[in-house]
Amino acid sequence: MAGPDKLLVIDEGTTSTRAIVFDRDFAQVSLAQQDLTLSYPADGWVQQDGEEIWARTLAVCREAVAAAGGIAGIAGIGITNQRETTLVWDRATGVPIAPAIVWQDRRTAKACEALKAAGHEAAVHAETGLLLDPYFSATKIGWILDSVDGARARAEAGDLAFGTVESFLIWKLTGGRVHASDVTNASRTLLYRLGIGADGGWSEEMAALLDVPMGMLPEVKPNAADFGTSDADLLGAALPILSAAGDQQSALVGQGCLQPGMAKITYGTGAFLVANTGAVRPDSQHRLLGTVGYETAGGAAMALEGSIFNAGTVVKWLRDDLGIVASAQDTESMAAGLDGNGGVYIVPAFTGLGAPHWNADARGTISGITRATSAAHLVRAGLESAAYQTRDLLEAFAADGAQIRELRVDGGMVANDWLMQFLADICDRPVLRPDYREMTALGAAALAAIQLGWISVKAWTERPVAGTRFEPLMADAERAGLLKGWQDAMRRTLA
């Protein structure tokens, strides 16, 4: 009898957790999804319940495995996750001691400002490739340790563990036997010396500067590695955990961007443009991030990243908070039904601005409204903002010497054909949308298959990706007019 020939991938995103079963040819066999609760208890705060993340992740895994014909066919697990989101849990119980502080959360803006004012940013950038911004995990750990009674002493005594979401899920899946992370997630903490293989590692210098006890940190492994074995009672059999990667890096792998110069942008809750820089450790002079792209025994790369904090969130806000569109899909016909944007711009700085501005205090603006502005104009402005923010990133990449000639896209928002054409028009570049959209999960499946020896890094790189190409069609004068409107709106936001 043939052995198990499928892979179970956990794709734990910011707004939902999904489990997808892939067959050996990387075709999707089943998918189960549950939304996650995000709470906003104060201005700039965004948090989640770690136990809810775990319970819903386990539930979708069970559902996807059952729909794929049962556990006997599953060879192992791959994990990919929203990055930077910070959990601190009790090693004895596995229960978080505080809500998970989500990557979008700005509560540590003052702590970051104080570190910048003390002149630490250059050293932080040189060591980690990152910037002093509340986005990253380290100041979030500090906040938990300083605001939960007794937490710092317990962390110093070795009773508490820190992890980003993949690490927490590995802990839960293995019943606390494995406390591990991977290089891509570790390289988002502000605590990791940026590098591949032996060049990378937890940084004692950063841990001291940011006051994080090193005993809390997980062991860091490559993206395709032995992350332990899941407890048999969870899914009906013990399964090896074969891969772990941050969702943006996993999408880089999924899109097959394993050669230097290749890039992708994923439009989910936020949007993240990641370019493979090969063996070159990026040193951005334009406020982009240096990060690990991927690392396996068969190949590894560094990457340059531009992070947009709010992309799909705008669509959710238009639907769930303003109530001016019934579904995310309906944004497409509303935007397409207008002749133009009517001069309306939304700068969605709900939780500050990421690259290239890095302004934690900025808050969003709607500008250009008149008595003629309709709900459709607001919807269109919300969608357009994803394209303008991408254009701003492309300019920062070009200034850093990274010319991105075509945009490989994925994520929930790319279902929107109107937006894809507008993106090609505003960025003045072809946009390539794969037919199979779950590139984040596919990347984790590829990494797990690499770990099993089912496929080599080279064969994965050469695998063709079928999709649709959107060519830029807009006249230069029209694009220039729209961009001027956006720049004016951005100036108002930053003022």
Ligand SMILES: Nc1ncnc2c1ncn2[C@@H]1O[C@H](COP(=O)(O)OP(=O)(O)O)[C@@H](O)[C@H]1O
């Ligand atoms: N047709 C659409 N047009 C625009 N946005 C969409 C569309 N469908 C889904 N979205 C947005 O995509 C986002 C979900 O993308 P997804 O990749 O699942 O996010 P995440 O991984 O961050 O949870 C949501 O914010 C949703 O509003």
Ligand SMILES: O=P(O)(O)OC[C@H](O)CO
């Ligand atoms: O939830 P997503 O897909 O927007 O991804 C979140 C990022 O990993 C945050 O850095």
